[in-house]
Amino acid sequence: MSSDMTLYWGSGSIPCWRVMICLVEKELSDYNSKLVSFEKKEQKSDEIMKINPRGQVPAFKHGNVVVNESMAICLYLENTFKNQGTQLLPDDPSQQALVLQRFMETQNIMDKAKALFFHRFRTKQEDWDQVYIGEKIKALAEELPLWENYLSQYGEGSFITGKDFTLADASLVPALAYLMRMKLPMKERFPCLASYYERVSDRPSVQSGWPPHWKDTPGYDYLKDV
Ligand SMILES: N[C@@H](CCC(=O)N[C@@H](CS)C(=O)NCC(=O)O)C(=O)O
Incomplete structure (x- = not known):
């Protein structure tokens, strides 16, 4: 209830x-x-x-x-609510460790993306610090291949820790949506992530939380050069 x-x-x-x-x-x-x-x-x-x-x-x-x-x-x-709905954390200790690891690890994506977003969003364009921006873009460009590599270990149709949707996916998909809103060329640069994102973002739970104001606003081209 x-x-x-x-x-x-x-x-x-x-x-x-x-x-x-x-x-x-x-x-x-x-x-x-x-x-x-x-x-x-x-x-x-x-x-x-x-x-x-x-x-x-x-x-x-x-x-x-x-x-x-x-x-x-x-x-x-x-x-x-362990026995209700989707099991988001597996019982097997090694699989559980992997899910917890990836779940927490998604914060790295968000920390790097937010640093860039907030600098550009809150600072007048003429005051943008290009060195800072370059560092943040480089940090993301180094972060995302890790995720591409994690996914490439599993077959098409998999989730970030294997065959099941878990806590790690619940945290990763919104982070990827945030990058897409900033126009990351995901399909060109990170094909495994792109096909994962396309598939998992259609999930009803993901759709249920889609930010209402994103539906009718275009986003920002802050990541087009990653
Ligand atoms: N570590 C917190 C972060 C919470 C957070 O930063 N919330 C933001 C929105 S994403 C907020 O409420 N910002 C408004 C404010 O700080 O006044 C969590 O993961 O729940």
């Missing part, structure tokens, strides 16, 4: 999206969904500050249980 769950989320937030994917995968789709406006700074409202004193989303409540860090929420959902 998920009617006693509330998720505060923001459009375009990758941490929120990974939680939304897990909620749907765990058959908990009828949670109370509260979309907050970053423009209006609603994440700093009393209602959210009471739950998450950082004034950030995701902010998540299940009955009296509060968990806010997105990866902690995903793990909480999997542990609490």
Whole structure:
């Protein structure tokens, strides 16, 4: 039962999206969904500050249980509803270690992409620091081949840790969507990632969390040279 769950989320937030994917995968789709406006700074409202004193989303409540860090929420959902919906964390210790490793490792993609995005987005174009931008593009250009290589070990139709969709995929797909929104030439540069992305992004859980404002806005060409 998920009617006693509330998720505060923001459009375009990758941490929120990974939680939304897990909620749907765990058959908990009828949670109370509260979309907050970053423009209006609603994440700093009393209602959210009471739950998450950082004034950030995701902010998540299940009955009296509060968990806010997105990866902690995903793990909480999997542990609490282990036998419901998609099993997102395998029982086998070595496979579990791999899933946890890849799940946490997706943060590397986001840290590098966000550094670039926020510098360009928040700075006037005439003040862009081209050295900094060059370093961040290089960092991403070095990060993504690792993921291309992880995927290339498995056959067509696989997920990031093998034959099953797991926590690692719930975190990787939104990160790739973020790169695509910044016009990464994924198909040309990373063919395994591109075919994975095309397939997995059609999954209903992924579609359910697609940032509403992305559907009618074009994105940014910040990664076209990676
Ligand atoms: N480590 C946190 C990051 C949360 C986070 O950075 N949330 C952003 C949206 S992606 C936010 O609420 N930003 C608004 C703010 O900081 O005021 C998680 O994974 O849940």
